[in-house]
Amino acid sequence: MKITVASGKKLSGIPIYMVAGRKMYEVQYGGLSFLLICVSEADRFGSIALEKQLAIYQKAAGMPAAYAFEKLTNPQRSALVKRQIPFISEPDQVYLPFMGVMLRNSLNKKSQIPTEKMMPATQSLFLYLVYHKEGGCLKKDAADSLGLTRTSISRASEQLTAMGLIREERKGREIRMYLVYHGREIFEYAKPYLINPVQKTVFAKDDAAVMGSSLSGESALGSRTMLNQPKVPVYAVDKSSNLVNGLHTVDPQWESDEGVCRIEIWKYDPGMFSSEGAVDPISLAMTFENQEDERIEGALDEYMENWKW
Structure with a gap:
């Protein structure tokens, strides 16, 4: 329906205080006309007075x-x-009972979901679907497996849907997600849409706890291809892991390569x-985002080509 707003509306026969500081417009919508009175924040709010x-x-x-x-x-x-x-x-609400209209206009929350790049929770859900669920999976099961709240899993699935990567089917109260x-x-x-999972990189002494983490970077790629292993091994650690706070970080400029590792x-x-013992191929590929080393590019292409999708 077309909405038409006149430049202004002047009324006669009303008190001056009801005109001062208030702009009025005649609005035409769906074949009906109504007067719109703009109330400034400086006006004292009183529902009884406004009703009169x-x-x-x-x-x-x-x-x-x-x-x-x-x-x-x-x-x-x-x-x-x-x-x-x-x-x-x-942008909160429209309440026009004389037109039978009462709706929230929160600018459609789905439209506020970013679609340029995945959020970390979104990428986790995407990887879960790729590696574990060829026939799709229930949203609740994915949330439980990934440790995501109902809000987080809903936002993640909405983002993947908006990106055109998954579709959802509802049966009763259950929602099943499928890769497109x-x-x-x-x-x-x-x-x-994929992001580089690495938030930051540090160097630390390689102890038993660190060496029990998943290989990443050139270490992971070298374990899967003919690429030579780096002098300093590379491991990946979750930012929320207790291991992060216990790391004995060092400055690589003042340490020999022996006994030192790179922590992503x-x-x-x-x-x-x-x-x-190594991170998944998709995440690994994204750690090399914007990589210009031909050795690594060649090994990564080989790895991704031979991966059993």
Whole structure:
């Protein structure tokens, strides 16, 4: 339906205090016209007074009227609805009972979900679907396996849906998620949205706890291809792991390579998808994002090509 707003509306026969500081417009919407009164934040709010004034506005204009507020508190909104006072409070709510309209306009929460890059929780869900669930999986099961809250799993699935990577089917109260693409194709379609899981990198003494972590970087790639192992081994650790706080970090410029390792602190748990002591192939590929070393590029291409998708 087309909405038309006139430049302004002047009324006669109403008190000056109801005109001063308030702009009024005639709005045409869906074949109906109504008066819109813009109330500034400086105006004193009182639902009883606004209700009495509304009757005066409507009589003077000869049409329904509604107030426009820049923002409302929840108690103010409730008071207006209780007295059936029409109002618009962008971007929160539209309440026009004379048109049968009462809806929240929170700018559609789905549209606020970023679709440029995956959130860490989103990437975890994506990897879970790629590696574990060829026939799809229940959203609740994925949340339990990944340790995500209901809000986090919903936001992650909404982001993947918005990116066109998954679809959802609802049966009763259960929601099952399915990948839209399969095999190597899913990686190629998802690649523009995938993030580098490494939050930061530190150097530390390699003790038993560190050496029990998953290999990453050139160490992981070297264990899967003919690429030579680096002099300093590379491991991946979850940022929330207790191991992070216990690391004995060192300055590599003042230490010999012996007894030192490179620690990648990840945005999600690398162990969740690791196999045979190394991080998963998709995450590994993203750690080499913007890599210009031809040796690594060649080994990575070989690894991804030979991976059993």
